[in-house]
Amino acid sequence: MGMFGFTDNYSDHSTQEGYQFEFFCERCGNGYSSSYKRSVTNFGGKLLRMGGDLIGGEWGRKASDLGYNATWLNDSRGPARDKALQEAVEEIRPHFHQCHRCGEWICGPVCWNAERGVCVTCAPKLDQEIVGLQARAQVDQLNDRIRQTDWTQGTVYGQPAVGRCPSCSGETGGGKYCQHCGTPLAAASEAKRFCGQCGTQVAANAMFCTGCGSPTT
Structure with missing residues (x-):
């Protein structure tokens, strides 16, 4: 054959x-x-x-x-x-x-x-290409509109951030006050804390001293 x-x-x-x-x-x-x-x-x-x-x-x-x-x-x-x-x-x-x-x-x-x-790889169908290009243009335009909007309102970014509340140990949410207990976070981030055992300065939300390992509470 x-x-x-x-x-x-x-x-x-x-x-x-x-x-x-x-x-x-x-x-x-x-x-x-x-x-x-x-x-x-x-x-x-x-x-x-x-x-x-x-x-x-x-x-x-x-x-x-x-x-x-x-x-x-x-x-x-x-x-x-x-x-x-x-x-x-x-x-x-x-x-x-x-x-x-x-x-x-x-x-x-x-x-x-x-x-x-x-x-269609060598010569795409124009109607399908138009649909795809329009969709991509919409996504690009949405990205531009979203970038032009201020999404930082209520977010504390001009001072040291506090990830966990020193009062309740919950995640703060990035605002001026803890989202769980309402503790003022600006004051908490500015206040200095020292270990009661060795005197090492520790972070506001630290649970243990970085100098000797003692609990900070």
Whole structure:
């Protein structure tokens, strides 16, 4: 049997019972499966297996398995498999186009630009590009509008920040007062604390002294 094309983007799902191939778009990955074709020559393998079963015993079972597997191996690598693949190629070919610019096999419904005669990677569909560009422009404009808005109101950033309230040990929320107990955080951050054991200055929210490890409460 002669050579045939359109075979670089497929998966072989054939079994000992028959043949089936799945072809994929090389851009989006969409797949189309060929019709399932039963193996004609595999029937001979089944006859061999039946003959071995009739003989019985270990020898008969081995003979039947060898005959069945040999038939399948010859069928899966020989002219029968090539014929089945060629028939699958001809069946699926109408669903694909080969882009003569990039050489990829492209599915017709999604990735083929019929107006330009090439794939949408080489020549995008303008209506789809407009939709994408408009969406990206909206996102860019939203970013600009959001950056122009002052989102720092109520946030203390001109003095040392206090992550945990020295009074309740809860997360402060970044404001002037603790969001849990209302303790003034500006005064807390400015007040100096010293360890009662060694005299080392410690942070306002420190639970232990960095000099000796003693509890600061």
